[in-house]
Amino acid sequence: MAIEALYLHVPFCALKCRYCDFDSAPCRDAGLLAGYAGRLRSCVERLGAQGFLGACRTAYIGGGTPTLLGAGLAEVVRAIRDAAPALEELTCEANPESLSAALAFALKEAGATRLSLGVQSFCDEELAALGRLHTAARARVAVSEARAAGLNVSVDLMCGIPLQTAASWRDTLEDAVKSGAGHVSVYPLTVEEGTALERLIDRGAFAEPDEDFQACCMEMAREVLFQAGFAPYEVASYARPGKACRHNVAYWTGVPYLGVGRSAASMLDARTYADLRDALGLPEAGAAFGPSGEGVAADAPARLRFTQRGDALPGEDPGPVFDLECLSAREAAAEDLMLGLRMTGGVSAELLARAAAVIPRDALARAVKVACAEGLAFWEDAPAGKGPATGGARLMPTRRGWLLGNELYGLFWDLAAS
């Protein structure tokens, strides 16, 4: 296995939204932003020159607000294109207020294929309640600018926003459809500890998001988007034909990915981790690896997940610091099942059979049985002549399993415990 997906994090925003607990700091210092873009570019060039991006199929520049980097973002896009010759999809996250027609064209020309816009709502009062900088009108213009540049556009929406009603949520969904975006992601607002939104709710300025209302909003999104030709393919993601985000699908299907930048997460198999350890300055994963990274011991972790701390990028001196989490083969298999069930297509019988090699069969069979008995999942019938042994059948989430995702995912993640 090799790196097939690359994520770059831009930890800056023009202003902090009230609900946000992501790693993003307010920044309007043009010199600092240009410097960060230059460092990201150099990091990508180093990784490319070392041959680590040869198999990379998707890249995603997220944040934060990548479009705050302006023309520097287009340079980073170009560097990724040069360093990753097999790339098939390159997404930039953007906020409506920091996108312009010129920037959208520059991104497309540099090699971006998608733009994921943080719209959240097409209602000005709700946007103000969230502390967003843009208006609904600006969001509509930003979608048109990105589409005119030839980018595939995704729109992020949020339900359970203070002041939101069922009618305003329907209007937002219909506006998203009318905008011509090919992809829509829908998230329930959560109130994170220490945020301005939490303080406002504590003071009684806003009511807390109502979970039942949010569940109704998720149902309405499914209905409105489905009728408009969007298919749900993941618990929060809807796409017109051919417009699913391949990069996000990589996260849910166990594809190895590398994250660069403060707070960026990576997931690699043991062999790729050993290959990259010196180049990225990754920590040793206990005694499982040989002293110079060559050779992977039989009892090595199957999967390693690491998150970058601090501001240094890989290859810089001194290099970044990482938090490391090692997953056993059993934990990795349970994770694959749990993530697979986020997807509308569920998990294949082949994946279940592979999981059964490391998870006790009776425990796995029990989890499948409970999921089906509780109406959280079902077996899709195998095509004629094919059975589970040939991978012809799939275990898929039901509508109830989609709504009660945590119950379904918990059943399979519990299989990780030895």
Ligand code: SF4
């Ligand atoms: S734009 Fe996104 S990352 Fe930036 S502060 Fe708002 S929610 Fe957070």
